[in-house]
Amino acid sequence: MKNSIKRFKESYLFYSFKRDKIAMASFGILVIFLLLSLAAPLISPYNPYDATTTDIMNSEIPPVFMDEGTSEFLLGTDNMGRDLLSTMFYGLRISVLIGLGAVFLQATIGILVGLTAGYMGGKVDAVLMRIADIQFSFPYLMVAIFISAIFQLMFGIGSFEKLAVPLLVVIIGLAEWPVYARTIRASVMGEKNKEYVEAARVIGLSQPVIMFRHVLPNTLTSVMVISTIQVANAVMSEAALSFLGLGMPVTMPSLGSLIKSGFEYIFSGIWWITIFPGIFLILFVLVINLLGDWLRDVLNPKLYKG
Amino acid sequence: MPYDIEAMNNNTPILTIKNVVKHFDISGGLLDQLKLKNGRIVREKTTVKAVNDVSLTINKGETLSVVGESGCGKSTLARVVMGLYPPNAGEIYYKGDRIDHLTHKEMLPFRKKMQMIFQDPYASLNPRKTVKQTLEEPLRFHNPKMSRTAIHDKIISVMKQVGVDPAWSSRYPHEFSGGQRQRISIARALILDPDLIVADEPVSALDVSIQAQILNLLMDAGRERGLTYLFITHDLSVVEHISSRVAVMYLGTLCELAKTEDLFATPAHPYTRALLSAIPRVGETKPKNIKLKGEVPTPVNLPTGCVFHGRCVYANERCINEVPKRTLLDNGTLVACHAVEENRDMD
Amino acid sequence: AKTLKVGLDADPVSLDIHVQLSGGMLQLSHWSFDPLVRWTQEMKFEPRLATKWERMDDLTMRFYLRKGVKFHSGNPFTAKDVKWTFDRMRTSVDYKGLIEPFVGIDIVDDYTIDIKTKKPYALLLNMATYFFPMDSAFYTGTDENGQPKDAIVKIGPSFALNHMSGTGPYVVTSREHGVKVVFDRFKDYWDTKSPGNVDQIILTPIKEDATRVAALLSGDVDFISPVPPQDFKRIDKDSHVKLVTINGGRIISFQMNSDRRPEFKDVRVRQAMVYAVNNAGIVKKLMKGTATVAGQQGPEGYAGYKASLKPRYDLKKAKALMKEAGFAKGFECTMIAPNNRYVKDEKIAEAVVQMLAKINIKVNLKTMPKAQYWDEFDAKVADIQMLGWHSDTEDSGNFSEFLIMCPNKETGHGQYNSGMYCNKTVDELTLAAQSETDLAKRASMLQEIEQILYDDAAFMPLHWQNLSYAGKKNVEIAPVINSMNFPYFGDIVVK
Amino acid sequence: MSHLLEVQDLKVKFALRFGDLTAIDGISFTLDKGERLGIVGESGAGKSVTGFAIINLLSKPGFIAEGKVLFKGQDLSTLPGREMRKIRGNRISMIFQDPMMTLNPVFTIGTQMVETLKAHRNITTQEAEKIALEKLRKVHIPSPEKRLAQYPHEFSGGMRQRIIIAISLLNDPAIIIADEPTTALDVTIQAEIMDLLQELCQEEEMGLILITHDLGVVSQVTEKIAVMYAGKIIETGDTQTVVTDPSHPYTRGLIKSLPGALKTGEKLYQIPGMMPNLTAIPPGCAFNPRCNLKDEICLKEVPLLKRTEKGIMAACHMI
Amino acid sequence: MFAFIIRRTTQAIFVMLVISMIGFAIKNKIGDPVRDMVGERVTPAERAEIREQLGLNDPFTKQYVRFLKNAAHGDLGLSFFYKKPALEVIIAKAPATMELVFGAGLIIVLVSLPLGVYTALRPRSFLSRFTMGFSTLGVSMPVFLTAIMLIYIFGVQLHWLPSYGRGETVDLFGNGWWQSGFFTLDGLKHLILPCVSLASIMLPLFIRLIRSEMMEVLETEYIKFAWAKGLPPMRIWMVHAFKNTLLPVVTVFGVQIGIMFAFTILTETVFQWQGMGYMFLEAVERSDISLLITYLIVVGSIFVIVNTVVDILYGLINPTVRIAGRK
Ligand SMILES: Nc1ncnc2c1ncn2[C@@H]1O[C@H](COP(=O)(O)OP(=O)(O)OP(=O)(O)O)[C@@H](O)[C@H]1O
Ligand SMILES: Nc1ncnc2c1ncn2[C@@H]1O[C@H](COP(=O)(O)OP(=O)(O)OP(=O)(O)O)[C@@H](O)[C@H]1O
Ligand SMILES: [Mg+2]
Numbered sequence A: 001m002k003n004s005i006k007r008f009k010e011s012y013l014f015y016s017f018k019r020d021k022i023a024m025a026s027f028g029i030l031v032i033f034l035l036l037s038l039a040a041p042l043i044s045p046y047n048p049y050d051a052t053t054t055d056i057m058n059s060e061i062p063p064v065f066m067d068e069g070t071s072e073f074l075l076g077t078d079n080m081g082r083d084l085l086s087t088m089f090y091g092l093r094i095s096v097l098i099g100l101g102a103v104f105l106q107a108t109i110g111i112l113v114g115l116t117a118g119y120m121g122g123k124v125d126a127v128l129m130r131i132a133d134i135q136f137s138f139p140y141l142m143v144a145i146f147i148s149a150i151f152q153l154m155f156g157i158g159s160f161e162k163l164a165v166p167l168l169v170v171i172i173g174l175a176e177w178p179v180y181a182r183t184i185r186a187s188v189m190g191e192k193n194k195e196y197v198e199a200a201r202v203i204g205l206s207q208p209v210i211m212f213r214h215v216l217p218n219t220l221t222s223v224m225v226i227s228t229i230q231v232a233n234a235v236m237s238e239a240a241l242s243f244l245g246l247g248m249p250v251t252m253p254s255l256g257s258l259i260k261s262g263f264e265y266i267f268s269g270i271w272w273i274t275i276f277p278g279i280f281l282i283l284f285v286l287v288i289n290l291l292g293d294w295l296r297d298v299l300n301p302k303l304y305k306g
Numbered sequence B: 001m002p003y004d005i006e007a008m009n010n011n012t013p014i015l016t017i018k019n020v021v022k023h024f025d026i027s028g029g030l031l032d033q034l035k036l037k038n039g040r041i042v043r044e045k046t047t048v049k050a051v052n053d054v055s056l057t058i059n060k061g062e063t064l065s066v067v068g069e070s071g072c073g074k075s076t077l078a079r080v081v082m083g084l085y086p087p088n089a090g091e092i093y094y095k096g097d098r099i100d101h102l103t104h105k106e107m108l109p110f111r112k113k114m115q116m117i118f119q120d121p122y123a124s125l126n127p128r129k130t131v132k133q134t135l136e137e138p139l140r141f142h143n144p145k146m147s148r149t150a151i152h153d154k155i156i157s158v159m160k161q162v163g164v165d166p167a168w169s170s171r172y173p174h175e176f177s178g179g180q181r182q183r184i185s186i187a188r189a190l191i192l193d194p195d196l197i198v199a200d201e202p203v204s205a206l207d208v209s210i211q212a213q214i215l216n217l218l219m220d221a222g223r224e225r226g227l228t229y230l231f232i233t234h235d236l237s238v239v240e241h242i243s244s245r246v247a248v249m250y251l252g253t254l255c256e257l258a259k260t261e262d263l264f265a266t267p268a269h270p271y272t273r274a275l276l277s278a279i280p281r282v283g284e285t286k287p288k289n290i291k292l293k294g295e296v297p298t299p300v301n302l303p304t305g306c307v308f309h310g311r312c313v314y315a316n317e318r319c320i321n322e323v324p325k326r327t328l329l330d331n332g333t334l335v336a337c338h339a340v341e342e343n344r345d346m347d
Numbered sequence C: 001a002k003t004l005k006v007g008l009d010a011d012p013v014s015l016d017i018h019v020q021l022s023g024g025m026l027q028l029s030h031w032s033f034d035p036l037v038r039w040t041q042e043m044k045f046e047p048r049l050a051t052k053w054e055r056m057d058d059l060t061m062r063f064y065l066r067k068g069v070k071f072h073s074g075n076p077f078t079a080k081d082v083k084w085t086f087d088r089m090r091t092s093v094d095y096k097g098l099i100e101p102f103v104g105i106d107i108v109d110d111y112t113i114d115i116k117t118k119k120p121y122a123l124l125l126n127m128a129t130y131f132f133p134m135d136s137a138f139y140t141g142t143d144e145n146g147q148p149k150d151a152i153v154k155i156g157p158s159f160a161l162n163h164m165s166g167t168g169p170y171v172v173t174s175r176e177h178g179v180k181v182v183f184d185r186f187k188d189y190w191d192t193k194s195p196g197n198v199d200q201i202i203l204t205p206i207k208e209d210a211t212r213v214a215a216l217l218s219g220d221v222d223f224i225s226p227v228p229p230q231d232f233k234r235i236d237k238d239s240h241v242k243l244v245t246i247n248g249g250r251i252i253s254f255q256m257n258s259d260r261r262p263e264f265k266d267v268r269v270r271q272a273m274v275y276a277v278n279n280a281g282i283v284k285k286l287m288k289g290t291a292t293v294a295g296q297q298g299p300e301g302y303a304g305y306k307a308s309l310k311p312r313y314d315l316k317k318a319k320a321l322m323k324e325a326g327f328a329k330g331f332e333c334t335m336i337a338p339n340n341r342y343v344k345d346e347k348i349a350e351a352v353v354q355m356l357a358k359i360n361i362k363v364n365l366k367t368m369p370k371a372q373y374w375d376e377f378d379a380k381v382a383d384i385q386m387l388g389w390h391s392d393t394e395d396s397g398n399f400s401e402f403l404i405m406c407p408n409k410e411t412g413h414g415q416y417n418s419g420m421y422c423n424k425t426v427d428e429l430t431l432a433a434q435s436e437t438d439l440a441k442r443a444s445m446l447q448e449i450e451q452i453l454y455d456d457a458a459f460m461p462l463h464w465q466n467l468s469y470a471g472k473k474n475v476e477i478a479p480v481i482n483s484m485n486f487p488y489f490g491d492i493v494v495k
Numbered sequence D: 001m002s003h004l005l006e007v008q009d010l011k012v013k014f015a016l017r018f019g020d021l022t023a024i025d026g027i028s029f030t031l032d033k034g035e036r037l038g039i040v041g042e043s044g045a046g047k048s049v050t051g052f053a054i055i056n057l058l059s060k061p062g063f064i065a066e067g068k069v070l071f072k073g074q075d076l077s078t079l080p081g082r083e084m085r086k087i088r089g090n091r092i093s094m095i096f097q098d099p100m101m102t103l104n105p106v107f108t109i110g111t112q113m114v115e116t117l118k119a120h121r122n123i124t125t126q127e128a129e130k131i132a133l134e135k136l137r138k139v140h141i142p143s144p145e146k147r148l149a150q151y152p153h154e155f156s157g158g159m160r161q162r163i164i165i166a167i168s169l170l171n172d173p174a175i176i177i178a179d180e181p182t183t184a185l186d187v188t189i190q191a192e193i194m195d196l197l198q199e200l201c202q203e204e205e206m207g208l209i210l211i212t213h214d215l216g217v218v219s220q221v222t223e224k225i226a227v228m229y230a231g232k233i234i235e236t237g238d239t240q241t242v243v244t245d246p247s248h249p250y251t252r253g254l255i256k257s258l259p260g261a262l263k264t265g266e267k268l269y270q271i272p273g274m275m276p277n278l279t280a281i282p283p284g285c286a287f288n289p290r291c292n293l294k295d296e297i298c299l300k301e302v303p304l305l306k307r308t309e310k311g312i313m314a315a316c317h318m319i
Numbered sequence E: 001m002f003a004f005i006i007r008r009t010t011q012a013i014f015v016m017l018v019i020s021m022i023g024f025a026i027k028n029k030i031g032d033p034v035r036d037m038v039g040e041r042v043t044p045a046e047r048a049e050i051r052e053q054l055g056l057n058d059p060f061t062k063q064y065v066r067f068l069k070n071a072a073h074g075d076l077g078l079s080f081f082y083k084k085p086a087l088e089v090i091i092a093k094a095p096a097t098m099e100l101v102f103g104a105g106l107i108i109v110l111v112s113l114p115l116g117v118y119t120a121l122r123p124r125s126f127l128s129r130f131t132m133g134f135s136t137l138g139v140s141m142p143v144f145l146t147a148i149m150l151i152y153i154f155g156v157q158l159h160w161l162p163s164y165g166r167g168e169t170v171d172l173f174g175n176g177w178w179q180s181g182f183f184t185l186d187g188l189k190h191l192i193l194p195c196v197s198l199a200s201i202m203l204p205l206f207i208r209l210i211r212s213e214m215m216e217v218l219e220t221e222y223i224k225f226a227w228a229k230g231l232p233p234m235r236i237w238m239v240h241a242f243k244n245t246l247l248p249v250v251t252v253f254g255v256q257i258g259i260m261f262a263f264t265i266l267t268e269t270v271f272q273w274q275g276m277g278y279m280f281l282e283a284v285e286r287s288d289i290s291l292l293i294t295y296l297i298v299v300g301s302i303f304v305i306v307n308t309v310v311d312i313l314y315g316l317i318n319p320t321v322r323i324a325g326r327k
C-alpha cells in the first residue's frame, strides 16, 4: 500500500498534476462538489425533498442580497417554496448519483461488449458493433420513453419517486454504452495484437483470463479518460431529460428540473431559479471536463476524441 | 545445442512439421466477398497464402533458423507451431504426438514444453504487470500446487540466469531498457523449463551491442538446459552464428533447407544466393550483390509454378508452370528449384 | 386592412367542427361558424342565427332563424341546414352524448324550427350554443375519394377535415396543422353591425408558455392566450402590451378514492384533507391570483352556487380531525396529476402534496402528459387523482352528473368519478334537477347537492381557473372574451 | 579550401519540461563534393538529430544551442526560415527511414513531385512533370508515366523508397542526407537502394550523409565514417580504417560483437551495459561505465577527438 | 462498392425492423391516442369502439404484421393527430429540421475548421487558449441552457432576433414540398438562434477534434518530409496537413450529423421550431404512435444514409480505401 502511494507520488500522472494549475483547481472544486453532494443532508439548511418542511407560501423569494430576500433562504426559494441552496445541494447529489451510476452501467455493458467484440473479432464483432450502431442511432429520449414505460409497467405508479434515480441510471446507462464499447473495442484491437497477449496464449491461459486479466487492464487508461467525460455527459443527459420532463419527479427536483421550472420564470424576472442551478451545473460539468481533458493529455493524447 | 555434436547426430525429432498450410481469409463477411462482375454476382474470397506446404523436422538440441524476407510467412509458421493459429492443412508433431488439432485443455501439457520469445521487447511484456507477476503467472498456472516459496525461488533463479537483478522484480516493464525487457521475456519462456523455444526475431529490434548480449544469453541457456530452438530472423549473420541448420523461406514456401556451413558456403537456391550476396559485411568495399529482377509479389496473388520465378534470372517456362519439388542434394541440403534439379548453369 | 397575429397554445385539430368536442374546436366554431345563440360576457344568451325563440310546450322550443345569411360558399342559410347539422351531430361520437336529451328538429318553414326534447329540459338554450349550422349543400355528395363529404372521420382524410363552409366571420384560407392557420374576413358576413375590423387573423400555435409570452413581448404576435401566471407582472409592466383576465368556470379538484384507500372512507379524514389544503395560498402563489378559490363545484353565477360554502383552510382543525379519526401518525398514499392539461397542474399537485404532508399524509406523486393521464385516471391507478372540469352547459348539474354520481357504466353517470364517491341522495337530486324546468326550484336542488358534498368532503375543491389573455395595447380584448374561453374574434377591434 | 558542408561544434538541445536535454554535444565534421559520409551509432546516439539539425528542421522542443552549420560558407543554423526553405529540398535533400510513412497518402506521386519542383523553380507543371519522369527513370522505376498518377499505397516499400530518392534528386541537390533509408526494407532491396545511392553520388558528384546503425552498410557505401555515442562523435575517419582497425574501445567492441566475425556458436564479444540515457550521462567519458580500459581520468575528464597514428580521429584518453 | 451498398441496405432494413418492433412494443404503454381525439364527454364504450375501428385492440403480432405488410407498400400508418399518412407529416416537417441541421452544420464547418486549424498551428497563442477554454465551457453547457440564454439575450432583452418559429418561408420547388427559410431575410433571422444553439453542442467537439487531428498530422513523417522538401508553409498546412486532417473528421462528422438529428428534439422544443424533433415530442405527448414509429424509422434511415454518404465521401478523398474489396 505504502509502496503504491509512493509509486503514485513518483508517477508521471501526479507529476503533471502538480504542474497543472487548472487541473489542481478543477480537482479541488470537484472534491468540494463531491463533498457537498455527499454531505447534502448534513449541510443543507432544509430538506427540500421533505414535503412537510416546504411551504408554498415561501415561494419565489429572491436571494438574500436582493431587496425582498431574507437570510432564511440565502439563494432564495424556487417556485414551490423550497430553499434553493438546499435544493441545489440535493440536486447535485442526484446528479452525482446518476452520473456515477449511469457511467458505471455504461462502462460495464460497454466494456463487456467492447472487449468481447474486440477480442473475438469476426462475426461476434460484426454483430455486436451493429447493435451498438443501431443503439447509437436512437435518440436517448426514445430510450428514456421506452424504459420509463417498461418501469412503470413493472412497478406501478406508487413507487415512482423511489424508482426515479435507478430509472435514470438505466436510461442513461443504456443510451450511451456504445461510446464505451467502441472505445474499448478500438483499444482492444490495438492491444490484442501486441505480443504480450500472444505470450499469454502461449502459456496456455484461457480466453476469458487473457481478456480480463491481460487485455482489459491495458484498456483502462482509455476507460478512465472517457469515463470522466461520460460522467459529465451523463449529468447533462439527466439534466436534459429532467428539462424535458422525463427525468426526476417534481417532488424531488434535480438541477435539470430546477432549471426547467426556472425557465418558465426567467422572463418574469425570477432569474435565480434558473441561473443559480444553471451555473452550478455548468461549473460541475466544467471541472469534470477540465479534468478529463487533462487526463487525456497526460494519459493518452491519441485517444479518439469523438 | 547445435555445436553439441552428439545431440546433432542423435537426430531424434522433437518437432515435426508436415505439409503445413496456413491461409488467412481477409475477405471479411459474406457480403464483402460478393462482387459484381460482368453484371453477375460472384463470390470471391481473398486469402493471404502465408504458409504453403512447409515440412520441417527439428531435432533435439539443434537450432534451426528460418530466414526470409518480410512477409514470407516466418512468423506465421512459428505461430502455427505454437498452436496460436490452427493450420489449414498439414500436421505438427511434438515428439511424435500430433498437436495441431488439440483442444485448449489437451494442449496444456505441450504448452509447458514449448515456449516462445517475441520480437518487440516493448510489446511483449504486459505493461501493467510487474516482472514478478509476469514470471509468476505461467508457473502458477501450470503448477497450481507449487508453494509460494518455491515459486519465489524459481523466479529468483531464472532472473539471475538471464541477468536481471532479482531486486527489480517488483518493477514494471517501462522501467527497463529494451535489452533488459528481452531478458525478461526470455526468463518468462525459460521459467517453465521448456524443451523447445520458438524465438521470433528476438534480436531484430535491438542495437548491435545489446544484440550480442541477448544472443549470448540464448546460446548459454540453450547449452545449459539442452534446449532446442526454432529461431526466426532475417539477419543472416545472426543465422550463420547461432544455427545448426537453416530453412530459407520465400512467399510461404520453403526453398532451401541446409546445414549452416553448407548454406553459407554453397547456397543452392537462386533466392538464397541473392540473399547471401546482399548482406553487407564489414570491411567489404564493393557490394557484389546478385541483382534480382521484378517486384515482390504479394501472398494474396501467388505466382503460379515456382513462386520465385518472377524474380529469378534463371527461370524458364517450367518454372512458371510447375511447382518445384524438394530435391535432396548430396550434402543433405533440401532445395526446391527446377534449375538446381536440372543443373542449369547458374554463374 | 388590419391583421391580427394570434398565438394560442394549440390550433384547431380539424376544420370539421364535429370531429371533436373540445375548447379549441368550439373556438374555431365561433370564428368560422355561428351558433343559434351564444353566451355573452354576463352569461346571458345573445341571438345569433336564431333571432328569437319561444317555448311551445314542456318538450318543444321554437326558434326563428335569421334571414339573408350566406354561407362562405355563397349558399343561403335556411332551416334545413340547422336540421342537417343536428342530424350530423348525432353521428359524431363526441356530440351524440351532448345532444342525448333531444328528440330532434322539426322544420316549420324555411326560417322556423322546433327543437324537441325527450323530457322537460331546463338547459335547452344552453345547448343551443352548440348548434353551429353547417352548409348542408356544401357538405353533401362525395369527394374525389368516393367518401361522403359529410363523413366524420377521426383519423385520416375527409372532406370536412380540409374544407369548411359556415356562416361565421372568418374563412380559413390556409392551414398547416400545428404550424399556422390563416383566417380571412368573410366578405358577405351577415353581422354588419359587428364592430370587428380585423381582416385577417394568423393563428400560430405556440405551446411553450415562456415562448408564447416572449413572442408577444418581442412583437411577433399581437394576441396570446393563455398567459402563464408568472408573467402577469411583466406583461403589466410592459408599456406595449396589456393583460386581460376573466373568471372562468373550470374547477380544479382532487378526488379521493375510498375504494383504493380505506382511510378515505372516513369522512373525518376527507375533511381533514380538505382543511389541510391551503387553496387560497395556491391561488395566490401559483396562480398569482388568477383563479377563484373554491369551496364547491360550480362557481358564482351558476345555478347551484351557494355563497355560504366557503373554502376552509384550517391546519389545526385538519390535524384535530386526523387525530379524531385515529390517523394522527398519518399514512402514505399515491397521487397522479397531468402536467400539460391545466394551468400549473403539476405545480398545484406538488403544492397539495406539501400541504397534505403537514397532516402526515405522505403522498407519492406522479405527473404525466395528458395523453397518458386519462388512461391512468380511468384505471384509477392512484389514491388521489386530479381533475379539472368545465361544465359544457355552464350549469352546476353537469359537475355532479360526471364527477360525483355513483359510477355507472350503462348510464354513463359518474364517468369521471374516480373518487368512487356514491351517495343516493345526490344521485336522485341530480337526476331530478335535469328535468326540472322551474329554475328557482332547480337552483335550490343544486344547492342542496353542493351542501351535501361540502359536508361530506366528497372531493377536494381547489379553485376555478381564470382565463387570461394578453395583447398589444391597440387590441381591444376585453369586450370579446367570456368565461367559456371563446374569444369572439369576429367582433374584435384593433385600433 | 572550403568544404561543401562544415559542421562546427554543433550542440542541439531539447527544451523539456524538466530542463534542457543535450542531444548533440558539440560535434564537428566536414563533407566535400561527392564525398560519402556515414554516421553510425546506437539508437538514441543523436544520429537523426544531427541530420535534422543540418537542414534546421528539428522537431518541436529542439533547437541549435551552439555551433555552426556552414553550407558553402553560409551558416544554415542562423538562416531565416524563408532563406532556409530555399535550401531544403533544393540544395540539401533528406531521405527518411520509413518509406511507408514518408509520402503523403492522399496525394499522387506526381503531385508530390511537381510541388517540390515548383516550390524552388519557376516552371510550369508540364516542365516539372518532365523532370519528375526523368528522375523516376533514374531510380529505375518502370513505366514512370503511369506511375505519376498513382498514390503511394499502390507501391511496394522498395519502390516507395526509390520514389523518395527521386524526389530528393529533383532539384539536383549538392547534398543528400539519408537517415536509415533501408532499415524498413529487406536485405535484397536494401542492397539495391544502396547501390542506387552510391551510383548517384558518383555520377552527380553529390555529397551523401548516410545515417545508419548498420556497420556493414556503412563500410560498403561510404568513404568516411563518424561514430556517435551519447551525442558525441567518438571516432571519425576513413571508413575502411575505422571498421577494420577501430581505435576507440566502443567502436572496437561494436565491431567485435558483430556475429559474422566469429565461428558459429562461439560466444560473441559483448559490450556490457548499455548506452546511458542522455539525461544521465556519467561525468568524464560517457562510455566509461562500459569500458574495459577505463582509468581515473576517464571518470573525470571528457576526452576530445585526437588524431591517431592511423590517421583517424578518436576521443579516448587511452589512446 | 456493391457489397457496401448491400450491406448498408440490409443494415438499414434491420434498423427499421428493430425500431418499428420497439415502437410497437411500447405503443400501449405511452398512452391511449383515442383520448386525445375525443372530447372528455365521450363514453368509454364509444372510445373502445373507436379503438376497435382503429385496430388498436388487436394482439401485438397481428398489429405488427399488418404494419409490416403496409410498410412494404410504403404505408407507415396514419397520424392520429394530423389525420394524414404519418410519412407525409414527417416529410412535411423534414425540411424545417434539415434546414436547422444544415444551418448548424454550416456554422460548425465554417467556425470549427479555421479555429481548429489555427489552434493546432499556434497552440500557445492567446486566441488558441481562449478558443480552447471557451470550447471546454461550451461542451459543459447543456443545449437547453445555451438556447435559453440566447433567447433571453437576443430575443427578450435586445429584441434583435426572433425567438421562436421559422418566420417567413418561401416555397422552394413550387410544389409546396419544401418551405425554405434560407431565402428570406426573416427566415434567415429566425434560423440564427436555433442553429447557433444546435451548433453549440458539436462545435467545441469539432474544434478539438480538428485541432488534435491536425496536431497529430503535423507530427507525421510525411509532413516532416514536406518541410524537408522546402515547400512553403501554407502549402504544407493547408494542403498536406489539412487534407489528412479532414479524413477522420469527415467520418466523425457523419456520425455527429446523425446524432444532431436527435438533438434537434431539445432545440426545436425550446424554439418551437416546427420540425421533426418538436413533432416527435408532441407525438409522444399525444401518443401518436404511427407518427412516433415513422419518426424513428425516418431518423434511423437518415442516420444510415448520412453515414453511407459520408463513407462514400471518405472514399473519394482517401485514395487508400478506393481499392475494392479492402476495408
Ligand atoms: N492474422 C493475420 N491475418 C491476415 N493476414 C496475416 C495474419 N498474419 C499474417 N498475415 C499475412 O501473412 C503473411 C506472412 O506474414 P508473417 O508475419 O508470417 O511474415 P514474416 O515472415 O514473419 O514477416 P516479418 O519479417 O515482417 O515479420 C503476410 O503477408 C501477412 O500480411
Ligand atoms: N522531439 C524530441 N524531444 C525530446 N528529445 C528528443 C526528441 N528527438 C530526439 N530526442 C533526443 O535526442 C536523442 C537523439 O535522438 P536521435 O533521434 O538523433 O537518435 P538516433 O541516433 O537517430 O536513434 P535511432 O537509431 O533510434 O534513430 C535521443 O536520445 C532523444 O532522447
Ligand atoms: Mg514476423
Ligand SMILES: [Mg+2]
Pocket: D047, D048, D049, D179
Ligand atoms: Mg534516428
